[in-house]
Amino acid sequence: xxxxxxxxxxxxxxxxxxxxxxxxxxxxxxxxxxxxxxxxxxxxxxxxxxxxxxxxxxxxxxxxxxxxxxxxxxxxxxxxxxxxxxxxxxxxxxxxxxxxxxxxxxxxxxxxxxxxxxxxxxxxxxxxxxxxxxxxxxxxxxxxxxxxxxxxxxxxxxxxxxxxxxxxxxxxxxxxxxxxxxxxxxxxxxxxxxxxxxxxxxxxxxxxxxxxxxxxxxxxxxx
Amino acid sequence: xxxxxxxxxxxxxxxxxxxxxxxxxxxxxxxxxxxxxxxxxxxxxxxxxxxxxxxxxxxxxxxxxxxxxxxxxxxxxxxxxxxxxxxxxxxxxxxxxxxxxxxxxxxxxxxxxxxxxxxxxxxxxxxxxxxxxxxxxxxxxxxxxxxxxxxxxxxxxxxxxxxxxxxxxxxxxxxxxxxxxxxxxxxxxxxxxxxxxxxxxxxxxxxxxxxxxxxxxxxxxxx
Amino acid sequence: xxxxxxxxxxxxxxxxxxxxxxxxxxxxxxxxxxxxxxxxxxxxxxxxxxxxxxxxxxxxxxxxxxxxxxxxxxxxxxxxxxxxxxxxxxxxxxxxxxxxxxxxxxxxxxxxxxxxxxxxxxxxxxxxxxxxxxxxxxxxxxxxxxxxxxxxxxxxxxxxxxxxxxxxxxxxxxxxxxxxxxxxxxxxxxxxxxxxxxxxxxxxxxxxxxxxxxxxxxxxxxx
Amino acid sequence: xxxxxxxxxxxxxxxxxxxxxxxxxxxxxxxxxxxxxxxxxxxxxxxxxxxxxxxxxxxxxxxxxxxxxxxxxxxxxxxxxxxxxxxxxxxxxxxxxxxxxxxxxxxxxxxxxxxxxxxxxxxxxxxxxxxxxxxxxxxxxxxxxxxxxxxxxxxxxxxxxxxxxxxxxxxxxxxxxxxxxxxxxxxxxxxxxxxxxxxxxxxxxxxxxxxxxxxxxxxxxxx
DNA sequence: AATGAATGAGTATTCATTCAT
DNA sequence: TATGAATGAATACTCATTCAT
Numbered sequence: 065x066x067x068x069x070x071x072x073x074x075x076x077x078x079x080x081x082x083x084x085x086x087x088x089x090x091x092x093x094x095x096x097x098x099x100x101x102x103x104x105x106x107x108x109x110x111x112x113x114x115x116x117x118x119x120x121x122x123x124x125x126x127x128x129x130x131x132x133x134x135x136x137x138x139x140x141x142x143x144x145x146x147x148x149x150x151x152x153x154x155x156x157x158x159x160x161x162x163x164x165x166x167x168x169x170x171x172x173x174x175x176x177x178x179x180x181x182x183x184x185x186x187x188x189x190x191x192x193x194x195x196x197x198x199x200x201x202x203x204x205x206x207x208x209x210x211x212x213x214x215x216x217x218x219x220x221x222x223x224x225x226x227x228x229x230x231x232x233x234x235x236x237x238x239x240x241x242x243x244x245x246x247x248x249x250x251x252x253x254x255x256x257x258x259x260x261x262x263x264x265x266x267x268x269x270x271x272x273x274x275x276x277x278x279x280x281x282x283x284x285x286x287x
Numbered sequence: 288x289x290x291x292x293x294x295x296x297x298x299x300x301x302x303x304x305x306x307x308x309x310x311x312x313x314x315x316x317x318x319x320x321x322x323x324x325x326x327x328x329x330x331x332x333x334x335x336x337x338x339x340x341x342x343x344x345x346x347x348x349x350x351x352x353x354x355x356x357x358x359x360x361x362x363x364x365x366x367x368x369x370x371x372x373x374x375x376x377x378x379x380x381x382x383x384x385x386x387x388x389x390x391x392x393x394x395x396x397x398x399x400x401x402x403x404x405x406x407x408x409x410x411x412x413x414x415x416x417x418x419x420x421x422x423x424x425x426x427x428x429x430x431x432x433x434x435x436x437x438x439x440x441x442x443x444x445x446x447x448x449x450x451x452x453x454x455x456x457x458x459x460x461x462x463x464x465x466x467x468x469x470x471x472x473x474x475x476x477x478x479x480x481x482x483x484x485x486x487x488x489x490x491x492x493x494x495x496x497x498x499x500x501x502x503x504x505x506x507x508x509x510x
Numbered sequence: 511x512x513x514x515x516x517x518x519x520x521x522x523x524x525x526x527x528x529x530x531x532x533x534x535x536x537x538x539x540x541x542x543x544x545x546x547x548x549x550x551x552x553x554x555x556x557x558x559x560x561x562x563x564x565x566x567x568x569x570x571x572x573x574x575x576x577x578x579x580x581x582x583x584x585x586x587x588x589x590x591x592x593x594x595x596x597x598x599x600x601x602x603x604x605x606x607x608x609x610x611x612x613x614x615x616x617x618x619x620x621x622x623x624x625x626x627x628x629x630x631x632x633x634x635x636x637x638x639x640x641x642x643x644x645x646x647x648x649x650x651x652x653x654x655x656x657x658x659x660x661x662x663x664x665x666x667x668x669x670x671x672x673x674x675x676x677x678x679x680x681x682x683x684x685x686x687x688x689x690x691x692x693x694x695x696x697x698x699x700x701x702x703x704x705x706x707x708x709x710x711x712x713x714x715x716x717x718x719x720x721x722x723x724x725x726x727x728x729x730x731x732x733x
Numbered sequence: 734x735x736x737x738x739x740x741x742x743x744x745x746x747x748x749x750x751x752x753x754x755x756x757x758x759x760x761x762x763x764x765x766x767x768x769x770x771x772x773x774x775x776x777x778x779x780x781x782x783x784x785x786x787x788x789x790x791x792x793x794x795x796x797x798x799x800x801x802x803x804x805x806x807x808x809x810x811x812x813x814x815x816x817x818x819x820x821x822x823x824x825x826x827x828x829x830x831x832x833x834x835x836x837x838x839x840x841x842x843x844x845x846x847x848x849x850x851x852x853x854x855x856x857x858x859x860x861x862x863x864x865x866x867x868x869x870x871x872x873x874x875x876x877x878x879x880x881x882x883x884x885x886x887x888x889x890x891x892x893x894x895x896x897x898x899x900x901x902x903x904x905x906x907x908x909x910x911x912x913x914x915x916x917x918x919x920x921x922x923x924x925x926x927x928x929x930x931x932x933x934x935x936x937x938x939x940x941x942x943x944x945x946x947x948x949x950x951x952x953x954x955x956x
Numbered sequence: 957a958a959t960g961a962a963t964g965a966g967t968a969t970t971c972a973t974t975c976a977t
Numbered sequence: 978t979a980t981g982a983a984t985g986a987a988t989a990c991t992c993a994t995t996c997a998t
Contacts, residue, residue, distance in 0.1 A: 103417055105330070105418065110966090110967070111968065112967080112968090120983075122985070124983055124984075131968080190473075190477065191328070200481060208481075208485065209485070246472075253416035254423055256417070257416065257420040257424060258423060259432075262431065272459065273462050276499070281499070333992065334992080344958065345994085346957095355993065551861070551864065553775075553776030558988080569964065569991085570961080570963075633859075636860075637856075639922035640925065641773060646922070646927060647926060647927065654923070654927075680933070681938045684912070685938070689911035689915070699859045703862065703863075703870060705873060718901055721949070722949035724949075780972060789980090791972090
């Protein structure tokens, strides 16, 4: 009732609606764009739709991103950085057997990336790569190369510790990663519209895939 | 005036040629369309370009296919049939160990499908599945299901013959197929524009993948 | 009833409507564009309006001219070539006094260019020059330079024949041409919307302008 | 409560400053707008650019001028007043020969108007007249009519004093003014982007133009 | 059957103008 | 007053599709 309380002068909750929004806008737009690009592809996504889903007008979208193509690139950059950097950190502190490390990394990758909406951009890029060679190269450099390197180091660890037999590293790395990325692509393309009978449970599959790989890589036990 | 002259044979031959062309048209269009759809995706492919590459006019394209979407579907249907039917026949007559059968089937699949232009439709479908659910279902029924079934039967043969241990069949099938299909997608999207250092040699990879799978599936030898 | 008359096979009047149009289209579009550009300027002219005035659809316009800017350039080129080449021919055969030649050329210029719709592009270019430097240069090269040269030669003829006193050629040329071009600009901008009391009759004005120039250039008669 | 305290003067001064700025705003905006309209034309000038050049925000522009069109009109009105009112005063006090008066007036007009930025509005109006008939009429009334009247009086003075022969006044006035205004338009459109070889020196040209006019108007000296 | 001129719905992008702060 | 984030009407241009020939 009495306005003598100094606290009432500071409308903490209200704040400047417009100004607050300005900071939030790019994020909101990127999220809306991610949804739609993943769902419909680059060309089939109309920029106005992105704006509407972000709760703004067409014009506002172009206030933050100069073109649909730049929006696309921003979406990719925004979502690619995460999974790689996060994943790389795990390797260092691990002390157990490499087979367990491999399983752990795969499970983490799924939980933190594959299972999230962001995994849609892997599908996106592979689908649109030929139309956006620049992005393809970016993806190669920022995701494929470091991811490959990470897995290679894990395998090397197994060899160094006498757990794994020697192997053709590049192809083995590909053999380990391909099913994971394909899983993500599948989830974003075929899975939603197809027979549940053929649906794959990711966690289960990853466990099995890791097991298969490990069995295939393990040094054969002597007699 | 008199038709006995040998010259009159020439018009006949011409007419013949034309009829052959007429029958060939849809095929030429489908081939041109496959090329372009694979290369640029559905949206970025202009129908006139398809016509030009097939050596006909825009109008002719629509004479054979009522719309770009129908052309796309026809391209997919046309190319889906091949790999499955061909592959299925191999299994029956094989008598050697299942590990060899698996390797043989994979190599055949690559040679007859993965290495051909037609493999582009796998990429196509997975890329466009969400925009063409009908096609996705079609692909599921015509390719995924029979392909899955084929691999499943191979694995079952290994189990039945005491070569393979028992296993989670659906996930194992996926583990076997995923890298192969991913290999095809990679070839059609990232590979062309990326660092040769990371390039994968398909034949080599398939050998390694088959070996890894077999090692992982083989019954452990008793002591 | 009997088609034996060979004449009936040649539908001279009907002809191929579509094909005939194809040849006519660019001209029709250029004319419509000239009208509108002159009337409203480049920016204020909507390309669809041009199409409509030419009796075709938006799409057809872009079938013949790849962009509004190219259409504009085509309009300029189409209309600039004429006045210069035509005018240049006059000079050669003239035998009378240079004062008469000057008057004649001015009158011809007005009749063949100034009085026509095409003169609107002079106004157009001068109005839009800063936004289309390329066109400005084109106008300079194709119209200003040859026109200047023509007048210069006329003046030189007067000097050579002892009719005119010696003079500062470049500035005199400008003094002769400026009012003519300004007359055209005036006609296309102020004249239509302004008080008839101040309206200038071009033929009358040109006669007076020529007379003034000649009086100013004539060698003073010695005593 | 009591305003006698000297401290209260400080806020006043500040307020004063602000008020001055406030009063200056329209002028700053008009100046910025003049620059840009002259340089790029009405349509190609973006209102935000005007605001930026004036050192204020987009919103502020619309605080002072309700629309871009009104801003344009204001720019024109603002700059139209100057040349006319200033010029008219000169005539009265002049005592020398009319030929000198004419030269003097032309030189003054160039120095005070033609050479200044404000001359851009002549180009502006003539370029945009058909899109702003209202302005064209305004220009006619405020500039053309009084300017014409002024020149007419000068010529009449020449006739009355027996210096000039009798003449067709309206056309002669046009013959005198046209090259001057055209000079201004040329300067603002073609000159900047074209071959220096064809560049005209205004002062020189005006001298020659005045000389030509006077020679053409002077009463022929009797024998 | 084949052609290719013509169409017009559809989309990215711009920019004058508004208005909450 | 001043700001600048937000708006949405307006517009150039594209491209699948039609249809007269």
